[in-house]
Amino acid sequence: xxxxxxxxxxxxxxxxxxxxxxxxxxxxxxxxxxxxxxxxxxxxxxxxxxxxxxxxxxxxxxxxxxxxxxxxxxxxxxxxxxxxxxxxxxxxxxxxxxxxxxxxxxxxxxxxxxxxxxxxxxxxxxxxxxxxxxxxxxxxxxxxxxxxxxxxxxxxxxxxxxxxxxxxxxxxxxxxxxxxxxxxxxxxxxxxxxxxxxxxxxxxxxxxxxxxxxxxxxxxxxxxxxxxxxxxxxxxxxxxxxxxxxxxxxxxxxxxxxxxxxxxxxxxxxxxxxxxxxxxxxxxxxxxxxxxxxxxxxxxxxxxxxxxxxxxxxxxxxxxxxxxxxxxxxxxxxxxxxxxxxxxxxxxxxxxxxxxxxxxxxxxxxxxxxxxxxxxxxxxxxxxx
Amino acid sequence: xxxxxxxxxxxxxxxxxxxxxxxxxxxxxxxxxxxxxxxxxxxxxxxxxxxxxxxxxxxxxxxxxxxxxxxxxxxxxxxxxxxxxxxxxxxxxxxxxxxxxxxxxxxxxxxxxxxxxxxxxxxxxxxxxxxxxxxxxxxxxxxxxxxxxxxxxxxxxxxxxxxxxxxxxxxxxxxxxxxxxxxxxxxxxxxxxxxxxxxxxxxxxxxxxxxxxxxxxxxxxxxxxxxxxxxxxxxxxxxxxxxxxxxxxxxxxxxxxxxxxxxxxxxxxxxxxxxxxxxxxxxxxxxxxxxxxxxxxxxxxxxxxxxxxxxxxxxxxxxxxxxxxxxxxxxxxxxxxxxxxxxxxxxxxxxxxxxxxxxxxxxxxxxxxxxxxxxxxxxxxxxxxxxxxxxxxxxxxxxxxxxxxxxxxxxxxxxxxxxxxxxxxxxxxxxxxxxxxxxxxxxxxxxxxxxxxxxxxxxxxxxxxxxxxxxxxxxxxxxxxxxxxxxxxxxxxxxxxxxxxxxxx
Numbered sequence: 001x002x003x004x005x006x007x008x009x010x011x012x013x014x015x016x017x018x019x020x021x022x023x024x025x026x027x028x029x030x031x032x033x034x035x036x037x038x039x040x041x042x043x044x045x046x047x048x049x050x051x052x053x054x055x056x057x058x059x060x061x062x063x064x065x066x067x068x069x070x071x072x073x074x075x076x077x078x079x080x081x082x083x084x085x086x087x088x089x090x091x092x093x094x095x096x097x098x099x100x101x102x103x104x105x106x107x108x109x110x111x112x113x114x115x116x117x118x119x120x121x122x123x124x125x126x127x128x129x130x131x132x133x134x135x136x137x138x139x140x141x142x143x144x145x146x147x148x149x150x151x152x153x154x155x156x157x158x159x160x161x162x163x164x165x166x167x168x169x170x171x172x173x174x175x176x177x178x179x180x181x182x183x184x185x186x187x188x189x190x191x192x193x194x195x196x197x198x199x200x201x202x203x204x205x206x207x208x209x210x211x212x213x214x215x216x217x218x219x220x221x222x223x224x225x226x227x228x229x230x231x232x233x234x235x236x237x238x239x240x241x242x243x244x245x246x247x248x249x250x251x252x253x254x255x256x257x258x259x260x261x262x263x264x265x266x267x268x269x270x271x272x273x274x275x276x277x278x279x280x281x282x283x284x285x286x287x288x289x290x291x292x293x294x295x296x297x298x299x300x301x302x303x304x305x306x307x308x309x310x311x312x313x314x315x316x317x318x319x320x321x322x323x324x325x326x327x328x329x330x331x332x333x334x335x336x337x338x339x340x341x342x343x344x345x346x347x348x349x350x351x352x353x354x355x356x357x358x359x360x361x362x363x364x365x366x367x368x369x370x371x372x373x374x375x376x377x378x379x380x381x382x383x384x385x
Numbered sequence: 386x387x388x389x390x391x392x393x394x395x396x397x398x399x400x401x402x403x404x405x406x407x408x409x410x411x412x413x414x415x416x417x418x419x420x421x422x423x424x425x426x427x428x429x430x431x432x433x434x435x436x437x438x439x440x441x442x443x444x445x446x447x448x449x450x451x452x453x454x455x456x457x458x459x460x461x462x463x464x465x466x467x468x469x470x471x472x473x474x475x476x477x478x479x480x481x482x483x484x485x486x487x488x489x490x491x492x493x494x495x496x497x498x499x500x501x502x503x504x505x506x507x508x509x510x511x512x513x514x515x516x517x518x519x520x521x522x523x524x525x526x527x528x529x530x531x532x533x534x535x536x537x538x539x540x541x542x543x544x545x546x547x548x549x550x551x552x553x554x555x556x557x558x559x560x561x562x563x564x565x566x567x568x569x570x571x572x573x574x575x576x577x578x579x580x581x582x583x584x585x586x587x588x589x590x591x592x593x594x595x596x597x598x599x600x601x602x603x604x605x606x607x608x609x610x611x612x613x614x615x616x617x618x619x620x621x622x623x624x625x626x627x628x629x630x631x632x633x634x635x636x637x638x639x640x641x642x643x644x645x646x647x648x649x650x651x652x653x654x655x656x657x658x659x660x661x662x663x664x665x666x667x668x669x670x671x672x673x674x675x676x677x678x679x680x681x682x683x684x685x686x687x688x689x690x691x692x693x694x695x696x697x698x699x700x701x702x703x704x705x706x707x708x709x710x711x712x713x714x715x716x717x718x719x720x721x722x723x724x725x726x727x728x729x730x731x732x733x734x735x736x737x738x739x740x741x742x743x744x745x746x747x748x749x750x751x752x753x754x755x756x757x758x759x760x761x762x763x764x765x766x767x768x769x770x771x772x773x774x775x776x777x778x779x780x781x782x783x784x785x786x787x788x789x790x791x792x793x794x795x796x797x798x799x800x801x802x803x804x805x806x807x808x809x810x811x812x813x814x815x816x817x818x819x820x821x822x823x824x825x826x827x828x829x830x831x832x833x834x835x836x837x838x839x840x841x842x843x844x845x846x847x848x849x850x851x852x853x854x855x856x857x858x859x860x861x862x863x864x865x866x867x868x869x870x871x872x873x874x875x876x877x878x879x880x881x882x883x884x885x886x887x888x889x890x
Contacts, residue, residue, distance in 0.1 A: 003875035010874075017864075025857030031864040037876035059856060097866035106870045109877075144860045161863045183860070 007041050010034065015047035015056070018088055022139050023059035030092045030161075033106075034085045036116035042085060043078035063138060064131035067214060068244035077132040079211065082121035086114045086208050087140040090201060094145070094189050096160050107199055114204050121211045123231045130235055134214035141209070141219055145189055149180045187222060214241065218248055220257045228268045228281045236284035243287065250292040255312075261285055262311030265365065275370030279328065282318070282369045286329055289319045293346040294339055310358065317354035317362040320347040325363065328371045387494065387522045388508055389501040397506045399520070401489025409468040409497055410504025412488040417478045418450075418519060419459040426543065426643060428461070428481035429536075433645030435477060440470075442651050447536055450517065450528035457531060460517070471496060486519055494520045537652050544665035545640035553639060555615055556628050560635045561605040562587075562660060562668065564623035568603030571624065572679045575605070579797070580614055582607045583676035589668075602668070604658070606676055627660050637663040711804070713790045713817050720778055720788040724767060727814060728760040728774035736760060739773055740833060747771070754812075754829040761814065761825050777814060783827075786815045 001009075010032070017029035034042075047053045057075050064070045074080075089110050092098075098107060124130040148164050150157040153176040157168055169177050190201035206223060209216045213231040220226050228236075236242045249257065268281055322329050323344065335343070351359060390397070390410045397403070402412040419425045425447070432438060444464035449457055465471050465487055475485040475496050486493035487504070492511075497504035500522075507520045515527030563571050568584070575582045582605050589600040618624050619638065627635035630647040633655050640663040646653075653659050657671030728736050740748065747770035754761040762771055777785035781798035784805060792801065792815065805813050811824040871877055 006873075006875050022859045023856070025859055027862040028859045029864050030861050032867070032870060032874060035874060035877045035879070037879040062856075091861050092863075095863045095866065097863070098870065102868055103866075103870055109871060139859060142858050144858060146860050146862075161861055163862065 004041075007038055008045065010038065011042055011045050012047055012049075014042070014085075014088065015045075016049055016052050019084055019136075020047075020052045020056045022084070022143070023056050023063075023135070027163075028143065030088060030095065033089045033092050033110045033113060034117075035113050036082075036085075036120055039078070039082050039085065039117065039120055043076060043081050046076065059139075060132060060135040063135040067134065067218075067248060068127070068131065068240045070128055070131045072126075072128045073135075074126075074128045074132050077129055079121045079124060079129055080132040080136045082117045083133055083208055083211055084136045084140065086117035086121070086204075087137070087143075089114045089117070090190075090204055090208070091143065091186065093199065093201065094161075094193055107197075111199060111201075111204065115207075118204070118207050118211055123211065124213070124234075127238055127241060130212075130214050130241065133212040134218075137208060137212035137215040138218065141186065141215065141222060143186050144183045145186075147182045147184060150177060151180075152177045214245065217245055218252075220260045223260075226260050226264055228264050228273075228277070233277050233280055237280040242284050243291075246284070246288040246291040247295070249288055250295050254288065254292045258312040258315045259309040260311075261288070262309070262313070262315035265314060266311060269365045269368070275368065278365070279369040279371055282366060283329060283332065285315065285318055286322055286332060290332070290335075290343065293319075293343055294335075313354045313358035314361055316350045317358035318366075319343075320351035320354065321359050321362040321366060323347045325366070327366060328369060329366070386508055386525055387505040387520060390497075390503040390506050392503060394503075394506075398510060399488065399494045399507045400492055400510075402487065402494065402504075402506075404503070405468050407468055408503050409471075410487065410494070410506065411465050411468055411471065412493070413465055414444075414487065414489060414493075415463050415465040415471050415474055415496070416486040416488060416493045416517075416519070417461040417474065417483045418486065419461065419481070419483045422459055422539075424482045425459045425461060426539070428478055428483060429539075429644050431481055432474075432477045433648040436473065436648070438645070438649035439651050441474075442536070442649060445536060447534035447539070449531040449534060451531045452526060452528055458528070459534070460528075468497075484519075484521060486521075491516070492518050492520065495522060536649075540642070540644055540646070540649070540652060541667045543643045545636055545642045545661055545663055547663070548639055548641050555610070555612055555638075557609055558629055559605075559607040559610055559615070559638065560627040560629060560658070560660065561607060561618055562625050562627070563603040563605065563621075565601050565603065567621060567623050571603065571605070571618070571621075572682050575607070575614075575679045576683045578611070578614060580607060580610055580679075582610075582679045584679050584682055585674040585676040587668075587670045587674050604670060604674070604676075605679075625660070625662055633657055634659045634661070636661045639663065709794060711792050711794070711796075711801075711815075713786060713815060714793045716789065716791040718791070720776070722779040723769070723776050723788050724763060724765055724779055725777035725785050725812075725814070726762045726768045726771055726774040727777060727816075728762065730758045730760070732773065733760070735773055739771060743770060748833055751833045752830040753833050754825050754831075756823075756825065761812070761830070763812070763830055783808075783811070784813045784815075787817060790815075790817065 013029070013031050014034065017031060019028075021028040057073075060075060060080075061070065061073050064073055093107050093110050093114075098104060121133075124133055145161045147161065148159045150159070150164060150168050157164075164179070169179065171177070186205065187202060190205060193199060194201055209219065209222060210229065210231070213229070213235045216223060216226065217232060217235070236245065265281060265285065268278060323333065326333055333343075354362075390404070390408075392408050394404065397410065399410075399412075402410050405411045417428065419428065429438065432441070441463050444462075446460075446462040448460050448462070450460050451457055461483075463474065471485070471487065475498075478485050485496040487496045488494060492507070494507055495505045505520070505522065507525075511518050511520075511525050511527060513527045516530045517528045519526050519528065561571075565586075568586075572584055584606075585604045587602050587604045589602075591597075591599055615626060615638070618626050626638040628638050629635045630642075631650045631653075633653040634646045634650070635658065636642050636646065637660075640661070642661055646661075654671075656673060657669055658673055660668040660670065662668065743751070747764070750764050750766050751771065752763045754763075760774075762768065762774070764770065768776060776788040778788045780786050780792060781801040784798075784801055786792055796804070805822070808824045810827040812827060812830070814823045814825065816823060
């Protein structure tokens with residue numbers, strides 16, 4: 001079998017055994033690691049199983065459409081494929097059976113391949129790429145490992161991420177078979193492996209996340225310190241993606257991430273970024289606050305009561321501050337007569353929570369924002385040029 | 386008074402006793418003393434239930450004894466034969482409250498018990514004028530014979546007792562007696578219902594001078610009697626039904642004799658019939674009168690004054706064949722097996738409305754055939770659920786007559802089936818308005834749902850399975866592990882963009 005045939009065979013295994021169940025649910029098979037040299041082939045190949053291929057695309061489209069309506073969803077996308085391969089390799093490192101002679105030394109190689117694939121993914125350039133990467137990486141972030149410990153009257157068997165053979169659980173009453181099943185998310189799995197080895201897994205996973213800005217913002221719980229990077233600013237500068245993001249974040253509960261948003265704003269302001277970048281970041285946060293206020297359901301009217309974190313206070317101070325001095329954000333505050341009183345009431349409560357210092361800090365940042373029309377800023381196109 | 390017999394002891398003071406093969410002291414007779422007659426009856430009942438009284442009957446002697454103080458007791462004497470037999474007699478006698486002795490002629494010594502497994506011998510013989518002298522370890526007593534008791538008389542004097550209803554069974558063969566007044570009607574009844582029976586007329590001489598004549602009873606011997614007929618006969622005044630116990634004995638149905646009569650059949654002679662009634666009266670039919678089948682005894686109407694219905698035969702060309710058409714006639718009998726109805730076509734709308742109102746189970750069991758001018762409906766579980774049309778009863782397999790009518794002559798179902806020829810597997814309906822019965826083929830009957838209901842033409846619409854809003858979560862599963870995980874992977878050392886072809890294995 002030639003190398004090209006071997007690569008295609010590996011692609012079939014990867015597309016049918018890993019990518020398809022990753023997107024549609026079920027057992028995603030983690031096979032042999034995928035070197036970065038496979039990326040050129042994987043970015044263009046389509047599996048021979050048309051039904052699975054169509055289902056994979058449908059699932060990606062469904063996840064992407066949950067955030068924003070994708071006019072064109074690139075499939076297969078080189079960046080999304082690279083990130084999926086990186087996830088595959090990163091998860092393969094966690095296989096307990098690699099912790100043995102001859103196999104142990106393959107782990108650094110596999111992690112190097114992860115780095116190579118993340119670097120090859122680069123940053124998204126179009127809205128479709130952003131959504132395609134989000135579809136893959138958001139599903140990858142949901143991966144779980146099922147660990148089963150089977151005990152019978154004499155022995156204990158452990159199956160970590162592997163199916164339990166039928167003969168092990170046969171005749172359960174006669175042999176007093178008991179099964180203890182646990183499901184573990186990826187991040188705790190990585191951190192556990194890091195604690196016993198010198199492998200860096202969590203950081204690489206966050207690097208993968210950083211290549212999918214949409215996922216990064218929506219899964220702030222997976223990021224240790226989230227910042228407005230170039231990719232993120234490109235995403236929030238896109239009106240469709242920005243609105244979709246705001247709606248998704250508001251649906252999940254804004255107070256949970258208030259401190260992270262405040263800290264990211266502080267970081268961005270301290271770095272003296274281009275004025276357009278700061279404008280887009282502030283516009284996104286203000287939009288987020290407005291959507292959260294107007295979409296607030298019953299009994300969710302007081303999200304920031306008793307906030308002690310200064311970053312969260314800064315975030316809470318944005319809305320009352322921009323209402324008192326709209327500046328370049330005045331166009332965003334034009335709304336119907338029914339909504340205006342609700343915004344005002346919310347701003348009044350947030351002002352009380354944020355405090356005077358936070359409002360003054362927010363005002364100083366707001367004054368530095370200049371609309372992107374005046375200054376060139378990061379933007380996303382509809383498709384590749 | 387008594388001393389225990391020793392093993393290999395050969396000489397005894399008790400006359401007429403000797404050790405048997407097992408060394409047990411045994412005389413020629415066994416002797417059981419009962420304090421009263423009811424204890425004797427209890428012994429006979431227990432022994433008859435447990436074994437067979439016929440074994441004891443040839444040598445059984447029952448007598449009433451009198452002591453010098455005129456106390457009366459009952460004795461039972463049988464041939465001892467062996468210690469095994471005496472052990473059985475002794476076991477039952479002790480249970481019934483009797484004392485067991487053994488001896489040969491006059492002196493009877495206590496039979497063996499657990500205190501002396503080989504029996505006893507007397508120390509001193511009692512020298513008194515007496516018919517029997519009994520030696521017990523607590524007493525010795527001389528008795529005189531008072532009178533003999535016939536076992537047969539004893540059995541006849543015992544009154545049967547009622548059997549609990551749950552233990553009652555109906556045997557295949559029965560005897561019955563009927564007073565002359567109802568006997569004739571009973572013969573007709575049994576003939577009408579085709580009950581295999583034979584009848585005889587028994588006669589007893591009058592017991593009193595005030596009776597006009599001899600007492601007569603019909604005696605029936607019945608086989609395979611339906612339960613309802615038995616119940617009817619039991620409830621008839623003047624009729625007694627008996628359950629046979631052997632060839633010559635029968636006890637009234639629902640009663641049981643205190644003594645197991647089937648275990649003492651030799652008491653009763655075979656040329657007589659002993660009928661034990663529940664009220665204690667015993668009727669002995671002796672000698673047995675001749676029995677005749679009831680079909681021979683059914684009354685026939687014959688008038689000798691009428692002209693001869695069978696004229697003398699003429700020439701050989703005379704036609705002697707006879708053809709009787711079956712006719713429908715009214716009957717007052719209750720309706721039975723009403724499983725069909727015929728609805729005329731004019732009531733089609735009514736039938737349709739009725740079908741809409743029928744429950745699912747009735748509709749499921751209903752079969753319908755559509756004729757030219759009527760609908761034939763069949764329901765094996767009963768057609769009462771469809772109260773429309775003319776109800777038909779099944780008089781023979783797949784032969785129906787309108788309920789309330791019967792076919793005359795009253796031929797049996799088997800004959801009727803044979804008479805209706807060329808019907809195949811069809812259903813035959815006798816209609817009073819038509820001279821010939823109607824045959825509807827069995828294949829014409831079908832479930833209502835397939836026969837009557839219109840076909841439903843469904844309009845196809847395009848529909849897809851709803852898309853799951855949230856696909857299930859993925860979970861990882863490691864593939865089969867390898868000793869060298871990276872071995873054989875093409876292009877593993879090539880950078881991104883470096884072709885796999887550059888690295889060949």
